[in-house]
Amino acid sequence: MKQIRAIYPGSFDPLTNGHLDLIERGSKIFHELIVAILRNSEKEPLFDVAERRAMLMEATSRWPNVRIDTFSGLLVDYVVQQKAHAVLRGIRAISDYEYELQMALMNRKLNAQVETVFMMPAETYSYLSSRLVKEVFRLGGSVRELVPPEVEKRLYNKVHPELSMAKQGKR
Ligand code: PNS
Numbered sequence: 214m215k216q217i218r219a220i221y222p223g224s225f226d227p228l229t230n231g232h233l234d235l236i237e238r239g240s241k242i243f244h245e246l247i248v249a250i251l252r253n254s255e256k257e258p259l260f261d262v263a264e265r266r267a268m269l270m271e272a273t274s275r276w277p278n279v280r281i282d283t284f285s286g287l288l289v290d291y292v293v294q295q296k297a298h299a300v301l302r303g304i305r306a307i308s309d310y311e312y313e314l315q316m317a318l319m320n321r322k323l324n325a326q327v328e329t330v331f332m333m334p335a336e337t338y339s340y341l342s343s344r345l346v347k348e349v350f351r352l353g354g355s356v357r358e359l360v361p362p363e364v365e366k367r368l369y370n371k372v373h374p375e376l377s378m379a380k381q382g383k384r
Contacts, residue, residue, distance in 0.1 A: 216244040216245075217243050217244055217245075217298050217299055218243065218244065218245040218246075218247065218295065218296065218297040218298060218299075219239060219243040219245070219246050219247070219297060219298065219299040219300065219301045219330065220246075220247050220249050220288070220291065220292050220295060220297045220299070220300050220301065221235065221236060221239055221246055221247070221248045221249065221300075221301040221302075222249045222250075222251060222284070222288050222291075222300065222302075223248075223249075223250070223251065224250070224251055224254055224256065224258070224265075224343065225248070225250050225265050225268075225269060225343070226256070226258045226259055226260055226265060226343050226347075227259065227260055227265065227268060227343055227346065227347075227360060227364045227367070227368065228265070228268050228269055228272055228343075228360065228361065228364055229338070229341050229342070229343055229346055229359055229360050229364075230338060230341065230358070230359055230360060230361065231303065231305065231334045231338035231341040231342075232303075233272055233273070233361060234334040234335050234338055235301070235303040235332055235334050236248060236273055236276070236279060237276065238332050238334075239279075239301045239332065240276040240278055240279050243278070243299070243301070244278060245278050245279075245280065246276075246278060246279045246280070246301065247279075247280045247281075247282050247295060247297065248269055248273065248279060248280070248281050248282070249282050249283065249284045249288075249291060250262055250265050250266060250269070250281070250282070250283045250284070251283075251284065251285070252283045252284060252285040253285040253286070259347055259371065259372075260367070260371070262283055264367065266281055266283065268361075268363055268364050268367060269281045271361075271363045272361045272363060272364070282295075287323065288300065288320060289320050289323045289324040289327050292324070292327050293324065293326075293327075298326075298327075298328065299327070299328045299329070299330050300317075300320065300327060300328070300329045300330070301329075301330050301331075301332060302316070302317070302329060302330075302331055302332075303331070303332055303333065303334050304331045304332075304333055305333070305334060305338065305339045305340070305341070305342075306339055313329075313331065316329075317329035317331075341359055346359055346360055346368075347372075350368050350372055350373075351372055356368065
């Protein structure tokens, strides 16, 4: 059987349990999965690339065929550089589809050799996004079920440092 190396690109600001669910699913069907953090995003991130990389490394260390990397520039160029064959993206709901289709077709236009594979995360995570995690956490809501423990800890340190010691002890 052909061995397929896939790239799972994204901002991961921060990593959520939805991303992790997809990484686990991807690690089961691809021989190698590279989780690639976009370095030159136009968005103002909460966590810098080194922090996002550290969170991903901690949370994915249990899967030996998952590697964490960063990239800048065009995704298709990075895919070629890594000698990968596919791009993995998650679709949570119909609302994701239009944007994902646009990206997949643009990537195909740029390089017809690069295939995009869509997987669906567990339905428990269908409403989950990094943006909402940040908003809920900033406003004092709990994100305990939504992100891995190491991400919650870093959120406390970054966003609510005054609460961080007390809360961390309770986990
Ligand atoms: O998690 P995100 O923010 O939805 O990820 C978007 C990402 C990183 C996959 C996308 O912005 C991307 O691939 N950027 C790299 C630049 C590029 O290749 N742009 C053209 C893609 S159509």
